[in-house]
Amino acid sequence: VRVLFSAICEHRICDRCLPQALRTRNCPGCGIAVRHEDFSEMPRDCREVDRELKVRRQVRDIYCKTEQDFPSGHAWDEYLVLREDIIYKLLHGSKEEVHETWRQIERYKVQHAESIRQVQRMRPKKALEKVAAVIKTEGDFASRVNADWLDRMELASHPFQEHYEILLGELPRSPDASLARATATASPLTPQPLMAGTRGAVEDAARRCSGGGQLSGLSEKKAKHFFFADLATSVRRSAVESH
Numbered sequence: 001v002r003v004l005f006s007a008i009c010e011h012r013i014c015d016r017c018l019p020q021a022l023r024t025r026n027c028p029g030c031g032i033a034v035r036h037e038d039f040s041e042m043p044r045d046c047r048e049v050d051r052e053l054k055v056r057r058q059v060r061d062i063y064c065k066t067e068q069d070f071p072s073g074h075a076w077d078e079y080l081v082l083r084e085d086i087i088y089k090l091l092h093g094s095k096e097e098v099h100e101t102w103r104q105i106e107r108y109k110v111q112h113a114e115s116i117r118q119v120q121r122m123r124p125k126k127a128l129e130k131v132a133a134v135i136k137t138e139g140d141f142a143s144r145v146n147a148d149w150l151d152r153m154e155l156a157s158h159p160f161q162e163h164y165e166i167l168l169g170e171l172p173r174s175p176d177a178s179l180a181r182a183t184a185t186a187s188p189l190t191p192q193p194l195m196a197g198t199r200g201a202v203e204d205a206a207r208r209c210s211g212g213g214q215l216s217g218l219s220e221k222k223a224k225h226f227f228f229a230d231l232a233t234s235v236r237r238s239a240v241e242s243h
Contacts, residue, residue: 004039007047008032013039055090059083062109064119 002015011029013021021028022036042050063083070076089101109116 002041004041005043006034007038007040007044008034010044052087052091056087059087059090059105061120062105062112062116064116 003012004015004018005012006027006029009027009030009032011027013028018036018039022034025033025035027034040047060083063079063086065079067073067076070079086101086105089097093101
């Protein structure tokens, strides 16, 4: 059973009772005139959120400049404030304010038609580059986390990157420099292999011996000490027994 909400008066009714209740074309709760299409599964809060998202999308498609289009951060902030004011008037203004705001938007659209078309042409490419950046970053991170410590210098391609190989192949051959640095440089916090030294097995053996905080030759010294101590004790015991 679905519960439906009236967009006119917010009264609720189940979908099974709706056809019979609307025979008189009046709300069964308050008697106000309603139609079948006035009822939906979304309550008022959800409808308001959906409406706001729609208005924001429409305004941002026209007021679509980015921070790089402004000479200073202050000018960029003023542009954002202007855009938010327009959205607020469309959502909460009177009918006259809403009509005047839409006329203002249409004038702006005509004056900046070329720049708006240019942004719209570049939007799919930028969206693709963002997706590719996420894929490469997450794939590189997952490979480094899941790889064995001794194999970190020769990482294979992660399945996440192989799965999106077709999408990555559609990117231009000259990726953004910041993206290249981000994917090529390992994190300084990445765990390093314990036995991947370049000075050979001797250094690795010394590091293994000093794993508990001891000197590398301490074990050998202890073995010699106890061997000669046991030997001296045995000699003294034999000498006492012979006398």
